[in-house]
Amino acid sequence: MKLPPLEYACPTSLSEAVALLAAGGGEARALAGGQSLMPMLAFRVVAPALLVDLRKLPELREIEISADGVRLGAMVRWRDIEDDERLTAAHPLLKAAVAHVAHYQIRNRGTVGGSIAHADPAAEMPGIAVTCDAEIAATGAAGQRTIRAADFFLSALTTALKHDEIITEIRLPAWPAKRRWGFREFARRRGDFAMAAAALFYDQDAAGKAINAHVGMIGVGDRPCRLPEVEALLNGRTIDEATIERAAEITSATVDAQEDIHASAAYRRSLAGTMVERALRSAAA
Amino acid sequence: MPTKFEVNGKPVSVNVEARTTLADCLRHHLRLTGTHVGCEHGVCGACTVIVDGDAVRSCLMLAAQAEGSKVVTVEGLSNDEALTPLQASFRRHHALQCGFCTPGMITTAHALLSEEPDCDADRVREVLSGNLCRCTGYISIVEAVLDARSAYKKPNGNA
Amino acid sequence: MKNAFIGSAVERREDLRFLRGRGEYVDDLRPDGLLYAVILRSSKAHGRIVSIDTTAALKVRGVHAVITAQDMPGGPPIVPMRLQPLPEFKPFEQPVIADGKVRYVGEPMAVVIADSVAIGEDALEAIEVEIDALPAVADWHVAQSGQSLLFEAQGSNRSLTFYAVRGDADAAFASAPYVRRETLRTGRHYGLTMEPRGVMAQWDAAKGRLTVSGAAKVPFFNRRILAKQIGLPEDSIEMIENDVGGGFGARGEFYPEDFLIPFAARHLNRPVKWIEDRRENLMAMNHAREAEVDVEIACERDGTILALRGHIHTDMGAYMRTNGAVGARNIAQFMAGPYRVPNVKLDVSLWMTNKTPVGTYRGPGRFETDFFRERLIDMVAQDLGIDRVALRRKNLIARTEMPYPIATIAPYEHKDEYDSGDYQETLDRCLAEIHWSEKAKLQGRRIDGRYHGLAVGCFIEGGAAGPKETARLAINEDGSISVYIGSSAVGQGVETVFAQIAADALEIPMDRIRGVFHGSTAYVSDGYGAYHSRSVVMGGSALLDAALNFKAALCEAAAQRLGCAASAIVVTEDKVSAPGGTSLPLSAFAGLSREGAFLNKKHTYSYGAQAVHLAVDAKIGQVEILDYVVVVDAGRIINPMTLRGQVIGSLVQGLGGAFLEHLVYDEQGQLLTGSLADYLLPTASDFPNLRAFTMDRHPSPINPLGAKGAGEGGLIGAGGVIANAVANALQSFNPDLRELPLTPSRVWAMTQPRA
Known part of the structure; x- marks a missing residue:
């Protein structure tokens, strides 16, 4: 399981990195933490001619927290999020979700940008991006652009990113202090990809009714998605047991679950509902 | 490609193909065979080494990416006199x-x-x-x- | 001095090198001029090979050769069976490289020899293969239909049927007041070792000698196979056992690569090394366990078991490998387990399918059959309204019935019996340790949203396979003593336990035993290796015999030099002394060496009980083990610490088989679990609450140590106990639990209304 023949470059500026990708014409790939790309190379399911390592671009390593929200540089590692105490208040949902990502050693190298670009439907970070209406900033030969998370993930391992574009940061909108949120995931073993996970939040109006509900689903279907029917149910309601149970039913009825080696489609639909139910319960508690 | 880094406190200089993982570089080029390779796809952890203080999977890293780093392997955590x-x-x-x-x-x-x-x-x-x-x-x-x-x-x- | 190393938790000698990263595994070897082998494997499950075009591959820079069946005059050699080599199996044995047909995904088709593994893999992509696909036989049901035949000339996909017989089961069923019939299944999984397999061969053309590193488990037997295949006298081949990263039955059997790599080395007159990668390992190393039974149990109304009867079907994969029949046979022979079952009539059909061939995996057949049996017993208890523990107690074989004859297997007809033990004792201890009487009230109860379940089961574990083992003791130049032994190390700590046994037998301190040399063919005249939990009993008993011979020879030699009777010589630490006080250092006898052997046709049977308390989150199908207790009586215990390691280690493998590990194929015979991201092994966070207790109340009467093989017991009972506890937890759903592994998806399905 040796890597295919390839060249390696380690540019020291973003423009140089973009130029290398552009010159590669689709045969070059950006290398962030490498924790998803390296196994694919080992299995030779991808065989780029050139790897462009982003490790010498320190500007991609920043975590910036402001009134506008949280900006995660693309090269921010899971470990950095875990260690950043500010995020507990600034984005508790992000912090809770990232706690489920992979294992100790992977967390020391895996990056948010790498995960977003890899676009595994069962990965946490793409799910958080979609749930939170994140913006994904990318720089390519044609300049910078911002892509809404909802438009970014096209299907499993396929994104709207062009071959010469590098993700530079992920922008998560500001997180109100009183926001209610929940995250629940079930995987076969600790650190495995999710069989299903629910990431959700809502705010409350003066009467205590839910507004602005965002309900995201991870690990079911070919990309992370929001559940608009569930969100519609929650908005304007008190999140009580009846509502929670109804939300679980709607989830199970609406998700597009497939059978795979780990589970039947029926199980996954049920699990998706249970994850929403439990995440909502913890949000409302 | 020529790469320089530090292993167990000593500077090393290797010239390996770009596709060489840090694990293979340590084992086959530097002959530090204490680091084991059990899956080559980042699941088993047998190849774990410490790079700049962090435990990482050396099969999920190119040797070239270790340029300028301090790498510690099991050999570097051992001595002849006694077990740690x-x-x-x-x-x-x-x-x-x-x-x-x-x-x-x-x-x-x-x-x-x-x-x-x-x-x-x-x-x-x-x-x-x-x-x-x-x-x-x-x-x-x-x-x-x-x-x-x-x-x-x-x-x-x-x- | 009177030693007591035997029975002590002596820290292991092996650890001193392993902990420092100084073990030497086969991939750590790199002689000058080494070339690397990479194997092209079939991507189709079943088909006729039309062509293998290696032209482009040979042009890849750094490629030295590409070997196919065409390069073997007279056709590729066949790998013969090591255990139960019946003539009926011959037509189903595996050629070392695909010859005309491919029969499973992963079957070797060509070997690339290159300057590096990476270059070899580049060349693999350049080999053009054309295969005329045939319909795949994806499971035993398809095999039975005969629509597609793996071996056309045989006319059937069934290689053989075994029969297990005791008493008159038909008569017992005819008059039995209670009968239950069930279909039960176990999934396919395997004895994955953390170190993948590896072979390195060096050919000395001048001397006509072949040296093969990476040998494990049964080096002497494998040398015999290789010598015959490659056309060399046995003594022209040396098999070298390096450190071995786990055995579990799977590693060290003779595989196709064990011929291909030596062949390549001789062909090119260069050292050649092949290290299996993990993707290959999942499709090339012996699979195991996949079986289905249609079985009936007959009982009296009071729960007394009268008979077992039924049909067993095992999925053998594409070829009969060296020990492929063992699991199938054991399912039938040991379905009765530790229970008194006077009448048995079981047939076992061995079905050839287009999957990786099977071999033994720790507890072969036993894991499967213990699940079948213990599940049935719980069903009987429920039907008859009898307490589960009481039902087991009633049927356990009593101490006074030992030795107890068990079912014979046709066509072998070898009679076997359980050697010794008090099965009630381990059951009592197990129930006490898990606090059964207090916890039983939790059975099926829902607490904080989770359903609690308990189960207990009893098991026996065979060990100490004969026919023989050999050991030798020798005095080194410095007066220390070395042990040479035909047993093999697969990580179980033989260097330590043999040093304990030798030191006690010679009544000298352990540090006088300088080295324990094992596995390689150069050390003793003959060796039989490590399988069937045999090393301690067979090797240890041979060592006792060697010690007797050695001591006699040493005393004789010392008596001559010191001028006294041999019987008057006393050996202490590093010297021999005569009555008058004169003495000589042992170094004065450097080179003195004596061999000993132990011959044995009987088996030891360690035994025990297992119990679990678990909780099921029914909505997501998640099972958490809250407490798991294994009690094993292993006769005389050499090292309680390493024994506990065997029990807990094998238990977690069993839990892997019960919950996680599953080799999944599709209908085209494609393996869908081709990485460790899909084939799930237990991790450190899965099963934290496990406890093992060892007992030594009943030594084996059939060997001088009194020891019993005990490397597999934790695993053997795990499937049955887990299944029953999950079924008990979910009793309010009337769950349909007849199959392992218990994935969350399956556990959840049991709680759903039946379609």
Whole structure:
């Protein structure tokens, strides 16, 4: 399981990195933490001619927290999020979700940008991006652009990113202090990809009714998605047991679950509902 | 491609194909065969080494990416005279059988205890869940790591 | 001095090198001029090979050769069976490289020899293969239909049927007041070792000698096979056992690569090394366990078991490998387990399918059959309204019935019996340790949203396979003593336990035993290796015999030099002394060496009980083990610490088989679990609450140590106990639990209304 023949470059500026990708014409790939790309190379399911390592671009390593929200540089590692105490208040949902990502050693190298670009439907970070209406900033030969998370993930391992574009940061909108949120995931073993996970939040109006509900689903279907029917149910309601149970039913009825080696489609639909139910319960508690 | 970094406190200079992983570079070019390769796709943890203080999977890293780094392998955590407290704890608790996963367990546990000498059993289990062992059933490994914590605590009792 | 190393928790000698990263595994070897082998494997499950075009591959820079069946004059050699080599199996044995047909995904088709593994893999992509696909036989049901035949000339996909017989089961069923019939299944999984397999061969053309590193488990037997295949006298081949990263039954059997790599080395006159990668390992190493039974149990109304009867079907994969029949046979022979079952009539059909061939995996057949049996017993208890523990107690074989004859297997007809033990004792201890009487009230109860379940089961574990083992003791130049032994190390700590046994037998301190040399063919005249939990009993008993011979020879030699009777010589630490006080250092006898052997046709049977308390989150199908207790009586225990390691280690493998590990194929015979991201092994966080207790109350009467093989017991009972506890937890759903592994998806399905 040796890597295919390839060249390696380690540019020291973003423009140089973009130029290398552009010159590669689709045969070059950006290398962030490498924790998803390296196994694919080992299995030779991808065989780029050139790897462009982003490790010498320190500007991609920043975590910036402001009134506008949280900006995660693309090269921010899971470990950095875990260690950043500010995020507990600034984005508790992000912090809770990232706690489920992979294992100790992977967390020391895996990056948010790498995960977003890899676009595994069962990965946490793409799910958080979609749930939170994140913006994904990318720089390519044609300049910078911002892509809404909802438009970014096209299907499993396929994104709207062009071959010469590098993700530079992920922008998560500001997180109100009183926001209610929940995250629940079930995987076969600790650190495995999710069989299903629910990431959700809502705010409350003066009467205590839910507004602005965002309900995201991870690990079911070919990309992370929001559940608009569930969100519609929650908005304007008190999140009580009846509502929670109804939300679980709607989830199970609406998700597009497939059978795979780990589970039947029926199980996954049920699990998706249970994850929403439990995440909502913890949000409302 | 020529790459320079530091292994176990000594500068090294290698010239390997760009596609060479750090694991293969350590084993086959630097002849540090204590680092084992069990899956080559980042699941088993046998190849864990410490790069700039962080435990990482050396099969998921190119040798070229180690340029300028400080790499520590199981050989660098060992000496001829005696087992280290961590190693002695592994032996005392019978935390190894075939020995194949052991270097990865030692490097991972060392990285963990160096940063978190007060970690609890659940944290040890969480961290070690990235290292597969097929012989022991893990119970003894967790016991050994917990028992070695005292050797990593600073003399004043704080981490 | 009177030693007591035997029975002590002596820390292991092996650890000193393993902990420092100084073990030497086969991939750590790199002689000058080394070339690397990479194997092209079939991507189709079943088909006729039309062509293998290696032209482009040979042009890849750094490629030295590409070997196919065409390069073997007279056709590729066949790998013969090691255990139960019946003539009926011959047509189903595996050629070392695909010859005309491919029969499973992963079957070797060509070997590339290159300057590096990476270059070899580049060349693999350049080999053009054309295969005329045939319909795949994806499971035993398809095999039975005969629509597609793996071996056309045989006319059937069934290689053989075994029969297990005791008493008159038909008569017992005819008059039985209670009968239950069930279909039960176990999934396919395997004895994955953390170190993948590896072979390195060096050919010395001048001397006509072949040296093969990476040998494991049964080096002497494998040398015999290789010598015959490659056309060399046995003594022209040396098999070297390096450190071995786990065995579990799977590693060290003779595989196709064990011929291909030596062949390549001789062909090119260069050292050649092949290291299996993990993707290959999942499709090339012996699979195991996949079986289905249609079985009936007959009982009296009071729960007394009268008979077992039924049909067993095992999925053998594409070829009969060296020990492929063992699991199938054991399912039938040991279905009765530790229970008194006077009448048995079982047939076992061995079906060839287009999957990786099977071999033994720790507890072969036993894991499967213990699940079948213990599940049935719980069903009987429920039907008859009898307490589960009481039902087991009633039927356990009593101490006074030992030795107890068990079912014979046709066509072998070898009679076997359980050697010794008190099965009630381990059951009592197990129930006490898990606090059964207090916890039993939790059975099926829902607490904080989770359903609690308990189960207990009893098991026996065979060990100590004969026919023989050999050991030798020798005095080194410095007066220390070395042990040479035909047993093999697969990580179980033989260097330590043999040093314990030798030191006790010679009544000298353990540090006088300088080295324990094992596995390689150069050390003793003949060796039989490590399988069937045999090393301690067979090797240890041979060592006792060697010690007797050695001591007699040493005393004789010392008596001559010191001028006294041999019987008057006393050996202490590093010297021999005569009555008058004169003495000589042992170094004065450097080179003195004596061999000993132990011959044995009987098996030891360690035994025990297992119990679990678990909780099921029914909505997501998640099972958490809250407490798991294994009690094993292993006769005389050499090292309680390493024994506990065997029990807990094997238990977690069993839990892997019960919950996680599953080799999944599709209908085209494609393996869907081709990485460790899909084939799930237990991790450190899965099963934290496991406890093992060892007992030594009943030594084996059939060997001088009194020891019993005990490397597999934790695993054997795990499937049955887990299944029953999950079924008990979910009793309010009337769950349909007849199959392992218990994935969350399956556990959840049991709680759903039946379609």
